[in-house]
Amino acid sequence: MTLQEFGYASRELWRASGRIDDTALVGPFRMLTEEGLDCLAEVCDRLEPAAGDSGFIATRRLRSADLMSPFINNMIRDRSFLLACSRLVGVPLIPHPLRIPTAQINYFESQSRPEIVRWHRDGMDYVFTVQLSGFDEYEGGRFLYFQGRTGEFEDVQEGDARIMEAPCGERGASLFLHGSRIFHAVTPVTKGRRVTLVISLFCPYFAGRDSNTFWHLAGDDGVLATLPCWVRLKWPVRDVAMDFSMRAASPVITWEDLR
Numbered sequence: 001m002t003l004q005e006f007g008y009a010s011r012e013l014w015r016a017s018g019r020i021d022d023t024a025l026v027g028p029f030r031m032l033t034e035e036g037l038d039c040l041a042e043v044c045d046r047l048e049p050a051a052g053d054s055g056f057i058a059t060r061r062l063r064s065a066d067l068m069s070p071f072i073n074n075m076i077r078d079r080s081f082l083l084a085c086s087r088l089v090g091v092p093l094i095p096h097p098l099r100i101p102t103a104q105i106n107y108f109e110s111q112s113r114p115e116i117v118r119w120h121r122d123g124m125d126y127v128f129t130v131q132l133s134g135f136d137e138y139e140g141g142r143f144l145y146f147q148g149r150t151g152e153f154e155d156v157q158e159g160d161a162r163i164m165e166a167p168c169g170e171r172g173a174s175l176f177l178h179g180s181r182i183f184h185a186v187t188p189v190t191k192g193r194r195v196t197l198v199i200s201l202f203c204p205y206f207a208g209r210d211s212n213t214f215w216h217l218a219g220d221d222g223v224l225a226t227l228p229c230w231v232r233l234k235w236p237v238r239d240v241a242m243d244f245s246m247r248a249a250s251p252v253i254t255w256e257d258l259r
């Protein structure tokens with residue numbers, strides 16, 4: 001789906017050098033082979049003891065998962081992986097230079113007190129979610145999104161026809177979401193366990209309009225941890241593709257690579 005189908009005007013979607021940034025939602029698609037999926041699920045299971053309380057959407061979460069797992073690090077910095085993601089969205093994408101939120105594992109578990117559905121939009125623009133559990137392993141945990149502009153969300157009532165469920169119940173199903181421009185939520189898990197890996201990518205050519213704000217990030221990670229990340233994002237560049245790839249420790253992906 002395109003952002004124009006969410007009510008955004010084409011003039012809002014034109015970016016640097018006459019490119020349009022219009023992809024809203026893609027999926028479900030497969031990112032990994034069965035074997036790759038089994039490896040990733042095992043990695044995420046093994047990392048669970050290191051996860052902390054999320055205090056918001058998931059029960060627990062682990063940020064900077066790529067710094068703890070060579071598997072995840074190599075996966076999200078693999079050139080063919082990045083090319084596939086870039087072609088899917090239509091813009092060159094590399095791991096986000098903020099580093100801390102780049103790869104996050106979310107663990108949702110049923111809780112004794114019923115949680116409310118937490119609607120939000122992300123600081124991140126290009127967000128890929130890989131489902132590591134299928135519908136047969138849990139109840140609840142539905143991925144909902146609002147098919148409208150973010151500014152229209154405030155007036156939305158329960159049961160609004162623009163609230164949709166993303167079809168990503170199968171283990172291994174992956175979804176792309178333009179996270180900063182689409183309100184979304186995961187309903188509480190009422191039984192079982194649901195694990196997802198969320199990968200945030202970044203377009204070096206549109207760095208000037210990155211939707212993250214310092215205080216949103218600092219609220220999550222603290223001022224001291226956010227400062228070096230912020231410098232990597234905001235420090236002036238000479239060659240956007242090259243400089244941001246170095247800051248994200250990523251292969252270079254250019255417009256030419258998308259052809």
Ligand SMILES: [Fe+2]
Nearest residue numbers: 121122179184
């Ligand atoms: Fe989100």
